[in-house]
Amino acid sequence: MLVGSPYPWNRDAARPTSGGTLIRPRRTAAALRASKPPAVAALRAATTAACLLLAQPADAQRRRSAADVPEPGTYTHMVASASVGDSLRFNNPFRLSNQLGDTGESLSRTPVYGNLGGAAAWGEPDGWQHGASLQWSRALAGLPQHVVTPGYIIVQGGWRPWIAYGRVGLPVVLNPDWNIGGELGVGGAWLLTAGLGLNAEVIGDVFYGAATWEKGVTTIPMLSLQVGLIADYEVLP
Numbered sequence: 001m002l003v004g005s006p007y008p009w010n011r012d013a014a015r016p017t018s019g020g021t022l023i024r025p026r027r028t029a030a031a032l033r034a035s036k037p038p039a040v041a042a043l044r045a046a047t048t049a050a051c052l053l054l055a056q057p058a059d060a061q062r063r064r065s066a067a068d069v070p071e072p073g074t075y076t077h078m079v080a081s082a083s084v085g086d087s088l089r090f091n092n093p094f095r096l097s098n099q100l101g102d103t104g105e106s107l108s109r110t111p112v113y114g115n116l117g118g119a120a121a122w123g124e125p126d127g128w129q130h131g132a133s134l135q136w137s138r139a140l141a142g143l144p145q146h147v148v149t150p151g152y153i154i155v156q157g158g159w160r161p162w163i164a165y166g167r168v169g170l171p172v173v174l175n176p177d178w179n180i181g182g183e184l185g186v187g188g189a190w191l192l193t194a195g196l197g198l199n200a201e202v203i204g205d206v207f208y209g210a211a212t213w214e215k216g217v218t219t220i221p222m223l224s225l226q227v228g229l230i231a232d233y234e235v236l237p
Contacts, residue, residue: 072237075125077157079189079233081117081199085137085226086110091219111141115226119153119167125236126158133167146174149183161191163232171205181207189230199230 087110114137121131135149151169166186173179187201202225209218 074122074235075129075237076235077121077123077125077129077131077155077232078235079117079119079155079163079230081115081228081230083115083117083199083201083226083228084112084140085115085203085224086112087205087222087224090221090223110222110224111139111145113137113139113145113226115228119155119165121153121155123155124157125234127156129155129157131155133169135169135171137171143176145176148172148174151183161197163189163191163197163230165189171207173207179207179209181205189232191232195232197230197232198227200225200227 089108089110115135117133117135119131119133121129123129131153133149133151133153135147135151137147137149139145149169149171151167153165153167156164165188167184169183169185171181171183173181183203183205185201185203187199189197189199191197203223205222205224207220207222209220
């Protein structure tokens with residue numbers, strides 16, 4: 001054993017053996033990493049980042065651009081209804097059944113009728129929507145009569161679960177005698193679920209009838225109330 005060796009006795013320093021051979025200290029993994037030049041560490045970090053970037057799908061990289069974000073679609077609001085209604089005539093020059101007064105100018109009731117309707121509207125999901133509607137009515141008693149009413153509809157969809165709407169149409173009487181008039185309806189619905197609810201509508205109509213002994217052209221105003229079920233469906237953008 002050498003006495004007075006210039007090498008300090010610790011585990012991190014090289015020390016000679018009894019034969020005069022130097023034994024280098026054991027180096028840990030952390031020490032090896034710390035001893036690497038900064039350029040090597042930077043190169044390794046850059047290589048790792050490049051591998052992660054290339055591993056991402058191409059479409060994921062494209063979505064980072066605002067120009068690649070798809071435009072929102074068109075909002076569509078569709079409704080369908082099935083109702084039962086009754087009407088009052090404010091002029092009855094032909095003395096039709098269910099007369100409520102003594103003269104032709106008095107009130108009279110029409111037969112109860114069934115109605116099927118559908119509409120589609122476009123606009124703001126929580127605001128006003130504009131579209132088209134189609135109604136079909138059929139008398140459930142008395143003489144067979146069918147009325148088809150195409151028209152324009154405006155819907156307010158921002159008050160859910162309530163829906164309010166108004167429509168203007170041209171009712172076409174198909175039988176027993178062909179005729180055409182004007183119609184204005186105002187209604188509302190209360191949705192019991194997201195797509196099913198109850199609805200009610202008040203409708204005013206004006207028809208022009210055939211001549212009588214007193215008048216060359218008769219005018220027949222009518223007021224109707226119909227209630228039923230409504231199905232509501234939205235196509236979100």
